Amino acid sequence: MSAHLEFVEKNVAYAESFDKGHLPVPPAKKLLIVTCMDARIDCYKSLGLELGEAHIVRNAGGSARDAFRSILISQRLLGTREIAVFHHTNCGMQSFTAPQLRSLVKSDAQSRPDNEKEEIEKTVDGMTFYEFSDLERSVLEDVKYLKENLLVLEEAKITGWIYDTANGKVKQVV
Amino acid sequence: MSAHLEFVEKNVAYAESFDKGHLPVPPAKKLLIVTCMDARIDCYKSLGLELGEAHIVRNAGGSARDAFRSILISQRLLGTREIAVFHHTNCGMQSFTAPQLRSLVKSDAQSRPDNEKEEIEKTVDGMTFYEFSDLERSVLEDVKYLKENLLVLEEAKITGWIYDTANGKVKQVV
Known part of the structure; x- marks a missing residue:
């Protein structure tokens, strides 16, 4: 069975109790999260975020370079002023x-x-x-890339993190 | 206050009750979702997805072109065989x-x-x-781009959707 047949069914229940239609477009916490597409990560739950609070950019590895277009749009047009870059343990990007x-x-x-x-x-x-081999270094390099990027706002707070898929814990790297 | 101080606190509670450390890397539903970074979208909830079931790629607009690197890695190395592209109503990408x-x-x-x-x-x-002006056309164009892309697996099922941020409903476009 196609996965979409199942999610369409589940969406009916979601929409029936949906009460967040009033939320504004700019993220309430002025926060942008960059994280991996990995299926084992749900940053709303793991970081206790509510709908409407943060932009969530996800790609293979949680690459800040890959996320740059989104970050620029988020900062310039939608007012975010904090970026948290998450990479994670046991990432597919370390396997090739x-x-x-x-x-x-x-x-x-x-x-x-x-x-x-x-x-x-x-x-x-x-x-x-x-792709990367050293997890912690990959986070440091991504944060460095953002801090040195002239098109990323200087006033933005930028931090780097590791999410542990084995125990759900986050650890700040920088 | 920096948003990260708050999410670190919330993560403690998440990790305490975390029981998903055993999940395998390849997504159980062989599904990849492309959707927007918009703060009002939580596709785990809106599509009833569980942790471990799908890759989630998010960027400004839910652009399939921007997601291509992630899609290639997801299909070739982690076995996904279905792509669902979501754009949404009231998107920032229509505002500039x-x-x-x-x-x-x-x-x-x-x-x-x-x-x-x-x-x-x-x-x-x-x-x-x-950026785009016509929402439905933007979904059609993204699905067409993926179907015509020689590096996207021919056997993959590809569908296109609109998520309505006003009522939480999804609608299939193609």
Whole structure:
């Protein structure tokens, strides 16, 4: 069964008791969270956030570089002034290298017509994956990237964190 | 007060009752959700998803293009085979145009030294913001982009949705 058939059903119950239609667009806490797409992370629950309080940007690894477009829009148009970058233990981004992933994609494309193979190879060779090996260093580097980025507001408070998927705890790195 | 002081406190209570440390990395439903960073969206609740069931990618607008790196990693390394793209009513992405945002960023940089001004202008001129005016069309275009992308697995089921921030309801567009 497609997962969407199930979530449509569950959404009916959610909408029936929904009472948050009045919330304004700008996040109440002026906070933006960057975290991983990992299925084991629910930052509303793990950080005790309520609907309407924070922008939540999620991508593979919780990369601040990947999140930059969203951060710029969030700060300039919607008034956020604090960024908390979360990476997490046991992250998929620590399980591969870019050359390995590129090889995998190219190998999956072997049976394709030549023109498609070429396009796939060109695209994947041009991609940056933001994988990392050292978890704590990856957080430090992301915070450094944001602090040095001239387009990220100087007045913004920026912190870096590790979420532990084994016990649900957060730890501040910087 | 910094928002992070508050979420650290709330995380203590979360970790105390945390019992999901055993969940595997690959999402149980082989599902990836793309949705907006908007503070009024909690797709675990609105779609009845449990921890461990789906990758959640969030960015300004819920752009599938912006999510492409994450989607590739999710499909190739962590086995997801269904993508649901959500955009939503009353989205910040409908409230500006790229030229307006570029002007705003440049105008904020007026008092900076010349070399910084130049770098800021160059960066913002090179950015794509993925803003949109027609909500339904933006969903159709994102699904089309994914279906035509040679690096997105052909076997993946891809659907497009609108989430209504006024009443919590989801509606399938495609």
